[in-house]
Amino acid sequence: MAAAQGAVIACHTKDEFDAQMAKGKEAGKLVIIDFMSPSCPFCLEIAPVYAEWAKKFPSAVFLEVNVFELKEVAKSYNIQAAPTFVFIRDDLTLESFVGAYPDKLRNTIKEFIDNTSAASASSA
Template sequence: MAAAEGAVIACHTKDEFDAQMAKAYEAGKLVIIDFMTSWCHGCQEIAPVYAEYAKKYPAAVFLKVNTEELEEVAKKYNIHSYPTFFFIRNGGTLESFVGADPEKLEDTIKKYYVVGASSCLGVRLRR
């Protein structure tokens, strides 16, 4: 289940998703979630860009959630449009947006990306 830094981690079960989120929370890492579907044209177009950003920003955790597989997770995040990107750190949502916009995606990653985030941010939010 563990993936190397710089890779997109596809979560196929709720247990996998929960484990990745818990691991990122413990490390204080930025989590970027791509909520997508197999039939969404924009989702298919942004996928290689998302993978490129995962390599470019290896201190963040890049998750991919197919909402057809993980309806329960999609419902928890109130996903209704695709692709939807969520930016989460220490259990709290920093930002989210809808759309396959590579520039907006990278700008938002840069806004929250901190190398060594767990040691630099100091205080963690409590669950």
């Protein structure tokens, strides 16, 4: 289960999910989780956009969680609807939102990626 940098990593078990979250935390990376359903038309609509952003922002970890396949994980994040995007760094939820909004997704990713770059530069 190698982490595919620049790709969306689909987690099919809680162990896979926990391992990816641990890798992201260890590396100090922004982790973005797409809580989705394969029967949701909005989830299917945003999936190629999410994959595109994964390629454009390889410094973040992009995970995909099927809310029906990993109910326990979805419940632990209090997911009420799909798609829901959750942004996490160092076990801290920075933001989450519901809906297939490409611009909002991109802007939120950029906000937290840019904040990381700025924080790194100021601590140097």
